[in-house]
Amino acid sequence: MCGIVGYIGTEQAAPILLDGLEKLEYRGYDSAGLAVYDGQEIQVMKSVGRLQVLHELSHGGEKLPGTLGIGHTRWATHGSPNNENAHPHFNKDKSIVVVHNGIIENYMKLRKLLLARGYEFVSETDTEVIAHLLDYYYKGDPLEAVLKVMQRVEGSYAFGILFREHPDELYAVRKDSPLIVGKCGHGNIIASDVSAVLKYTRDVYFIQNEEVAKLTKDEIHFYNIDCEELEKESTRIEWDVNAAEKGGYAHFMFKEIHEQPKAVRDTISPRIRDGKIVIEELGMSEEELAAVRKIYIVACGSAYHVGVAGKYVIEGMARIPVEVDLASEFRYRRPILDENTLVIIISQSGETADSLAALREAKRHSGVTVLGIVNVVGSSIAREADHVMYTWAGPEIAVATTKAYSTQLVALYLLAMRFAGVRGTIGEEEMADLIRDLQKLPDQIEMVLANKERLQRFANRYAAAKSVFFIGRGIDYAISLEGSLKLKEISYIHSEAYAAGELKHGTISLIEEGTLVAAIMTQEELYKKTLSNVVEVKSRGAFVMAVTNLGHTDCEKTADYVIYIPKTNPYFTDSLAVIPLQIFAYYVALAKGCDVDKPRNLAKSVTVE
Ligand code: M6R
Secondary structure (H helix, E strand, C coil): CCEEEEEEECCCHHHHHHHHHHHHHHHCCCEEEEEEECCCCEEEEEEECCHHHHHHHCCCCCCCCCCEEEEEEECCCCCCCCCCCCCCEECCCCCEEEEEEEEECCHHHHHHHHHHCCCCCCCCCCHHHHHHHHHHHCCCCHHHHHHHHHHHCCEEEEEEEEECCCCCCEEEEEEECCCEEEEECCEEEEECCHHHCCCCCCEEEECCCCEEEEECCCCEEEEECCCCEECCCCEECCCCHHHHCCCCCCCHHHHHHHCHHHHHHHHHHHHEECCEECCHHHCCCHHHHHHCCEEEEEECHHHHHHHHHHHHHHHHHHCCCEEEEEHHHHCCCCCCCCCCEEEEEEECCCCCHHHHHHHHHHHCCCCCEEEEEECCCCCHHHHHCCEEEECCCCCCCCCCCCHHHHHHHHHHHHHHHHHHHHHCCCCHHHHHHHHHHHHHHHHHHHHHHCCHHHHHHHHHHCCCCCEEEEEECCHHHHHHHHHHHHHHHHHCCEEEEEEHHHHHHCHHHHCCCCCEEEEEECCHHHHHHHHHHHHHHHCCCCEEEEEEECCCHHHHHCCCEEEEECCCCHHHHHHHHHHHHHHHHHHHHHHCCCCCCCCCCCCCCCCCC
16 A cells, blocks of 8 residues: 655646655555656666655655656565565666656566576566566557556556656556546646545546556647547546645644534434435435345444444334445455445455455445445545445545544434434424434534543553553443544554453453553443443452543543543434544653654555455
8 A cells, every 4th residue: 555646747847746645654665766767768766764864865856856756655465674675676777767656466486487588686576576567568569568467457446657758758557546637727647545646737637447548748648448539538637735734733644534524414414404314326216225125234343333333323223124234354254245235345444355355345236225335535445335325524644534524423323313304213293303403413513523632641651561451331332442443553552352242251351450441331221231341340440531422520520530522312422432542642752752643554545454
């Protein structure tokens, strides 16, 4: 999983490439590289570590003159992060150069064939195979060579390619890895996603699977794998350019935490009209909605946690059985699906490899409807799902998701309510109350955000914690899962989430004097049950931080530190209770001096299996 940028035009390429790569660093940041062509020689510069190193090494791109180039920011898959493995990769006489995002699954076989033909490899990457294979097939026509390579390689790829004999052309190819083309006033640009091109253009073309784009400074031509030229319409991107910047906050994560009221409002508002839930993009008639007998929610990481909460909400409101699966499990477990099954794939990026594979697995079963709940417009999951419901969170840059998670949650509430309305499992009055409570959520999130200073003081005390437990029942268990993931992924503190009633079946042995236990207690019906579990851990020395509804002052008698959230419908408490957990994780990571936006070993978009 990596970021790719390419430029051809009248401006110096290197500064444009560096600028685009900066926006794509969330896709990988263990090394970076540029290849720039000045018409004489293709010059390559690489560095290990963050893009800033390459920036300094190239003097902001000045050391690489030329108006044609490709750039790459890497997240290692084949071979450790070092200079040899960093992209771009050359063929033997340095006349062809490639950047790649994805995985070439048959690269070992291809490598053997190429070695037998006298090719030598300088890296451990799968990508270098492409450079040599292009060399092998290149007989003067780049397009022909590219198409031949596409027929030989298996796996996922997005390539940016330059040929020394063609100083006025840039080639872009993709299959199962994202790549877009933008047309700007002074040339044309390719990138792994739109955030890298927004500074130059809002008009982009989406390259589809197994298509090639040939760019010159004035023109863009698209071809399919049979070399037939394709007509494409550009799409206008309406995202705010500033939305992709930090806007005064120290970290993207903190900015994104604060953007949640707006993101949630933007996701809810267009779907409530005249007091009714309207989800046009669902593309299903009332009869089809009523015919759904089973729902699978499939996702990874935080999006999976949204699914866990969604199960409680959909089953509770609409009385449809819901199974929640990790995409990496679902794709291989031969799920039983029929025409009355709805499969919901949740993904912020819309590019997560396991989620995409799960989507394809679902689509193999005839009659199954697949709905994508996706944030990135035009992403692979959005394109391949039968229907797509966008979450309007805007670009999310921090690796740890916050606003995308919150918008995914409300998207599921809306769906649950729509199903409940059609199936008559919720009466008109209750529906009106639910809609009112839903619309209040953005302001209530704002209220929770206002108490952040108090949380910072508390978080500073726990920066040295070795292990933290999150417990809760029902929806509170789903919240615990997310609170725990947030903490561990950015602060590197070991933490686990447990269904509160399950703790005593083993895990309670880990509780010792001073262990921090976060007890989530927003479900009124289960409040007393979880409180008993709090007593159990307290009596074994735990320090308890409780998150509960406003009014539960009795909680202070048992818990050591209590965070209150405004009252809402029990189905919606995740949207409020997750906020202090995000803030807590953020401040703990900050106090520990961790790289909040780019935690170690992680990448924003996991486009490999
Ligand atoms: O882009 P997706 O929503 O498909 O990504 C899924 C997970 O990789 C993602 O939610 C991950 O768990 C987050 N980093 C958690 O903060």
